[in-house]
Amino acid sequence: MIEFENINKVYGENWVLRNVNLRIEKGDVVAVLGPSGSGKTTMLRCMNFLEKADIGSLTFDGVEYDLHGISKKNVAAIRKKTGFVFQNYNLFLNKTALQNVTEGLTVARKMPKEAAIEKAKAALDRVGLSERYDFYPSQLSGGQQQRVGIARALVTDPEIIYFDEPTSALDPELIGEVLQVMKRLANDGITMIVVTHELSFARDVSDRVVFMENGEILKDVPSKEFFENPGDERIRSFLKSLSA
């Protein structure tokens, strides 16, 4: 359904992504693991054009696009069919939780206000924030802010949601509530790619694990296989370092 082929990204002398290929089917939940600096976040950002890949192509809904030369118009069109959840939430600070979620509907998609509010409330209810519609980000905990971020990505019915280390900025006691929400979405059949350091999520929720190192995908296998038979020494030592 969505296929990235041969993504390459270079910063100066530094080859951040090398021949990255990834194919995602509808309903897939893909966890991206790897040591920091391995290119996970850059890959995700290239996928949604927040960074420009130097080489690469994307097939989306049967149409192939060049990741480097894609037009602004096509970028905007593809972004309207995707969602993105940031490590630092990146909520609009001058908007309430509800306004954060309606913005993409009323402004970007010209949906009538009433319908948008109804839809946004449903999305906030889905992430367990029915009591917080009118709170500003500054009045919410990190976990609540991230759940608003997820509702904001979810509300537009995207074909895929990209999660960029969604729990890495959270205090340990707040991680659970966010993972819980993501697990529910996965069970509901939402297609997602999750860059994460949460092994439990990768093991228990995701269908596939993609392991990256030095800008390359070393392994792309079903989760069960990844954890039961890591094979490669680099993967084993990575898993060891995280579980220690």
Added chain:
Amino acid sequence: MTERLWNILTDSFLKILVPGLKMTIPLTVISFALGMVIALLVAMVQVAEVPGLKQLSRFYVWIIRGTPLLVQLYVVFYGLPRLGILIDPFPAAVIVFSVSVGAYDSETMRAAIESVSKGQIEAGYCVGMSYPQIMRRIVLPQAFRTAFPPLSNSLIGLVKDTSLAANITVLEMFMATQRIVARTYEPFALYLEVALIYLIFCTVLTKVQSVCEKKLAKYGKR
């Protein structure tokens, strides 16, 4: 205080205040409003890195900030007629003041716009918004709040700077005072009196500023 002096002060109070209300305030308000339009445009052109216009903006800010306001008033009012451009005193003052406010406040606005986190702009793109939509709905409202205290500074500064327009025959408060001084020869008392009226104007603005800041604070700190 002698009775004569007291009478001069009470008689002159209205004679100074009325030009204040009729000239100083409109001059300030109009110049500031136009100046803010210039400031916003000049700041946005730089933030959006519009080629050509960006360099032009830097050049404009450089020239205006680097030359005295009084000299600018003289150039426009006394100098331009040499080129056949005659401008009446009031519009000449409005032009000079708004161009000056535009230069200084464009820097304030630029800094305020740049202080809004890049992440929010990326988030705007990711929910499908366009650059102008993100600017208008997300960045500028927050930038305006950040810029509000320094912009208030600039407005209060402008109230007092309008006294320079006396030099190009705009009959504002200070010129009105100078005329009364010439007639009564009581410079000390009268100049203190006009200073007091400027102080009252600025005190009112300071109060308005703090009320507005409380309203703008509704979404809390970052």
